[in-house]
Amino acid sequence: DAKTTQPNSMESNEEEPVHLPCNHSTISGTDYIHWYRQLPSQGPEYVIHGLTSNVNNRMASLAIAEDRKSSTLILHRATLRDAAVYYCILRDVRGNTGKLIFGQGTTLQVKP
Amino acid sequence: GAVVSQHPSRVICKSGTSVKIECRSLDFQATTMFWYRQFPKQSLMLMATSNEGSKATYEQGVEKDKFLINHASLTLSTLTVTSAHPEDSSFYICSARPGGAKNIQYFGAGTRLSVL
Numbered sequence: 001d002a003k004t005t006q007p008n009s010m011e012s013n014e015e016e017p018v019h020l021p022c023n024h025s026t027i028s029g030t031d032y033i034h035w036y037r038q039l040p041s042q043g044p045e046y047v048i049h050g051l052t053s054n055v056n057n058r059m060a061s062l063a064i065a066e067d068r069k070s071s072t073l074i075l076h077r078a079t080l081r082d083a084a085v086y087y088c089i090l091r092d093v094r095g096n097t098g099k100l101i102f103g104q105g106t107t108l109q110v111k112p
Numbered sequence: 113g114a115v116v117s118q119h120p121s122r123v124i125c126k127s128g129t130s131v132k133i134e135c136r137s138l139d140f141q142a143t144t145m146f147w148y149r150q151f152p153k154q155s156l157m158l159m160a161t162s163n164e165g166s167k168a169t170y171e172q173g174v175e176k177d178k179f180l181i182n183h184a185s186l187t188l189s190t191l192t193v194t195s196a197h198p199e200d201s202s203f204y205i206c207s208a209r210p211g212g213a214k215n216i217q218y219f220g221a222g223t224r225l226s227v228l
Contacts, residue, residue, distance in 0.1 A: 036219075043118070043205045043219030044156065087155075098144055098209045100217060102156040 004088045009107040012078045020073040020106055022088030027068050032091050034100065035062065035073045037084040044087065044102075047073065083110045114140045116208050118220025125196055126228055133191045133223045135206030141186035142208035146217065147179070150203040162189045196227045 005023040012018040024033065035047040048055055048062045050071070055062040061074040075082055087105040091098070115138040125131050135145055143164050148156040160181050161169045168181035180192040189208075193200055203224050207217040 038156075041203075041222070041224075043116075043207070043222045045219065046216050049216070085155075098217065099146055099158055099161055100207075101158060102148075104155050 004090060004103055006086075006088055006103065006106045008104065009109065011109045011111060012075075012082075014080060014110055014112050015077050018075040018078045018082070018108065018110075020075070020086050020088075020108065021070065022072070023070045024088070024090055025069045027090055028092065030092050030094050032093060033062065033064060033068075033071050034089045034091055035060070035086060036089065036100070036102075037082075037086045038105070039081075039084045047086070078108075078110045080110050080112060083108055114138075114208075114210060114218045116206065116218045116220040118206055118223055120223060121221060122224045122226075124226045124228065127197050128195055131193045131196055131225060133193075133204055133206070133225075135189045135191070135208065135220050137187045137208040137210075137218070140208075140210045142189075143186060143211045144209045145183060145189040146207045146209075147181060147189075147191050148205045148207070150205060150222075156205060159191075193225065196225070198227045201225055201227045 032051050034049040036044040037047050038044045048060050050062045063072045085105040085107050087102050089100050117136045119134045145162040147159045150156045158171050159174045162181045162183040164183045164186050170176045183189040203222050205222040207219040209217050
């Protein structure tokens, strides 16, 4: 699976939007872009995924660059409960083992 | 959303004993389950892919005789850490993928293993 690059950490103020970037310059045409997050001492939680078009769900929005070499996870209004490590992961649907390879992720701190 | 239950949530054992961790998909059938390990301040490391009714596929560097995986049904996979030693102390996390949903994995809450 292709590699992703994320900032180690970011800070946000409560109730403000947060834009978490992810670079994946070696993405292939069959790679889906996935975002998971992990709250302290818990298992990861699915956030959102996409292929080419921007995606929205109740948790977040995913903005994918036109060349697909980068993407941004958008939390529209950060809360203290959004403080977590956010992982951007590429998964190739070919072969279809479904396994996810986690990088170091971005640790998001939300300040009251 | 789908629920994956992992048990126990925490275990403390003596060196040399074996520990079994269960991972259950509560409201869906999971043909594939995954086991991860996470050391403090580090990311998740995939240990193995578990397929119902067949042998698990281990990632490079993971000892299959040390970490026994059984996926006997579509809702249960177990990880047994055999002859555990202090260096096996870690946070073990399972995940499950519903058969029809290729893109989403659901994770258990994790098991914190402390080997004395």
